[in-house]
Amino acid sequence: QSVLTQPPSVSGAPGQRVTISCTGSSSNIGAGYDVHWYQHLPGTAPKLLIYGISNRPSGVPDRFSGSKSGAAASLAITGLQPEDEADYYCQSYDRSLTDTVFGAGTKVTVL
Amino acid sequence: QVHLVQSGAEVKKPGASVKVSCQASRYTFTNYYFHWVRQAPGQGLEWMGIINPNGGSTRYSPRFQGRVTMTRDTSTNMIYMELSSLSFEDTALYYCASSSNYGDLADLEIWGQGTVVTV
Numbered sequence: 001q002s003v004l005t006q007p008p009s010v011s012g013a014p015g016q017r018v019t020i021s022c023t024g025s026s027s028n029i030g031a032g033y034d035v036h037w038y039q040h041l042p043g044t045a046p047k048l049l050i051y052g053i054s055n056r057p058s059g060v061p062d063r064f065s066g067s068k069s070g071a072a073a074s075l076a077i078t079g080l081q082p083e084d085e086a087d088y089y090c091q092s093y094d095r096s097l098t099d100t101v102f103g104a105g106t107k108v109t110v111l
Numbered sequence: 112q113v114h115l116v117q118s119g120a121e122v123k124k125p126g127a128s129v130k131v132s133c134q135a136s137r138y139t140f141t142n143y144y145f146h147w148v149r150q151a152p153g154q155g156l157e158w159m160g161i162i163n164p165n166g167g168s169t170r171y172s173p174r175f176q177g178r179v180t181m182t183r184d185t186s187t188n189m190i191y192m193e194l195s196s197l198s199f200e201d202t203a204l205y206y207c208a209s210s211s212n213y214g215d216l217a218d219l220e221i222w223g224q225g226t227v228v229t230v
Contacts, residue, residue, distance in 0.1 A: 002155065038219070040156075046156070046222055048218055091219075092216065093215055097173065098173060099172050099173055099215070100172065102155050
């Protein structure tokens with residue numbers, strides 16, 4: 001059971017916008033710790049998608065964006081494409097656990 | 112470009128130890144920090160720890176403290192992760208990953224291909 005809560009799945013049609021939430025607490029996201037997001041396609045290594053809440057590494061399309069409000073962070077995918085079908089994980093730090101933590105992951109399905 | 116190449120799959124008995132390696136280029140080895148992250152079947156990602164190849168200092172997740180040892184070999188640009196007292200719950204895909212920032216919460220920029228460890 002992760003201290004960062006993500007919905008197990010979200011879905012959308014091609015071209016639509018979907019958002020994935022990552023809800024934490026005052027011990028992690030709410031304490032001001034950074035949030036990173038990763039995309040993980042089956043059989044491949046995870047890929048850094050967003051770092052420091054809202055920054056995109058070079059090469060990541062601007063369809064992907066990150067934000068934070070209070071103790072929750074969000075990843076938005078606009079103009080959903082078939083190749084976006086993957087698992088998405090958020091990552092932060094929890095000062096009570098003194099540990100880096102990941103959310104349990106959200107499976108994005110493109111209908 | 113940073114590339115990380117990991118060693119092959121391992122099969123171990125309960126109670127044994129496993130040592131997984133991660134090969135980096137010379138540039139990568141001297142300019143990045145290295146993490147280990149694992150994913151058990153059907154589960155999410157778990158951060159295990161970080162090693163600074165310059166000096167070899169480490170920080171481990173409390174979940175693995177006492178069972179994990181991360182080392183490096185500066186002559187071969189190799190990073191190692193050894194996990195002891197294996198149990199069935201340690202069956203997982205183990206990833207080596209690198210970051211240009213040091214810290215438990217550094218963003219993991221480049222990942223190896225993963226090494227399957229079966230207990």
